[in-house]
Amino acid sequence: MTQTPETIRAPKKRVAILISGRGSNMQALVTAARAPDYPAEIALVISNRPEAPGLAWAKEHGLPTLTLDHQLYENREHFEGQLQSVLEMSKIDLVALAGFMRLMTPGFVERWRGRMLNIHPSLLPLFKGLRTHEQALAAGVRISGCTVHFVSPEMDAGPIIAQAAVPVLPADTPETLAARVLEAEHRLYPQALSLVAQDQISLNADSIAFQRVGSEGINHADALFSPSL
Numbered sequence: 001m002t003q004t005p006e007t008i009r010a011p012k013k014r015v016a017i018l019i020s021g022r023g024s025n026m027q028a029l030v031t032a033a034r035a036p037d038y039p040a041e042i043a044l045v046i047s048n049r050p051e052a053p054g055l056a057w058a059k060e061h062g063l064p065t066l067t068l069d070h071q072l073y074e075n076r077e078h079f080e081g082q083l084q085s086v087l088e089m090s091k092i093d094l095v096a097l098a099g100f101m102r103l104m105t106p107g108f109v110e111r112w113r114g115r116m117l118n119i120h121p122s123l124l125p126l127f128k129g130l131r132t133h134e135q136a137l138a139a140g141v142r143i144s145g146c147t148v149h150f151v152s153p154e155m156d157a158g159p160i161i162a163q164a165a166v167p168v169l170p171a172d173t174p175e176t177l178a179a180r181v182l183e184a185e186h187r188l189y190p191q192a193l194s195l196v197a198q199d200q201i202s203l204n205a206d207s208i209a210f211q212r213v214g215s216e217g218i219n220h221a222d223a224l225f226s227p228s229l
């Protein structure tokens with residue numbers, strides 16, 4: 001068959017997902033990446049905790065997995081040195097943090113600048129760190145949500161790729177709000193990774209660059225959705 005420009009697809013980006021626990025966002029990315037036209041493939045799942053339920057799920061589903069137990073390394077640099085070797089050996093293009101509970105050193109973050117994503121369960125820059133849903137309820141906001149961002153040396157502060165908003169209801173507890181936000185996370189992360197894998201969104205010197213926007217490009221609305229009741 002003669003290949004026209006339309007039929008020639010860019011090679012899929014090779015993604016490593018880093019987890020520490022449950023791994024539901026990892027599952028959402030794995031599921032999305034099964035679609036033949038998804039622009040990324042999940043080449044490796046790495047957990048820094050051997051007992052992470054997400055790691056067991058990934059093994060059961062036949063994904064290439066690796067445990068890098070941070071406790072077995074003398075310090076952060078040694079742990080990250082091993083991580084970097086593995087990522088290079090596996091020819092990884094993009095790293096997706098999905099509930100990965102280790103801070104990265106500025107050196108490692110710089111190496112993966114514009115190629116490492118994270119998902120956070122709030123509308124950043126509000127409610128950084130842990131217990132985001134408690135923070136949202138204490139602040140009395142009527143809308144919360146989630147954010148996918150590029151990782152920067154400062155925690156939960158990197159350039160924002162995509163956000164989804166979720167209503168906060170009067171009877172919400174941290175648990176009910178977390179469950180509603182998590183559903184949005186599972187929709188948002190695959191969309192955001194797809195945008196980055198297609199180079200539709202990338203990182204300039206200090207800000208996000210959007211490539212083709214609107215009708216000529218892909219639907220950015222997919223990665224920017226609002227509450228509906």
Ligand code: GRF
Pocket residue numbers: 019021022023024025026054098099100119120121182185
């Ligand atoms: C998610 O809420 C994510 O936003 C945060 O940690 C949680 C991980 O959940 N960074 P899971 O392991 O993906 O289920």
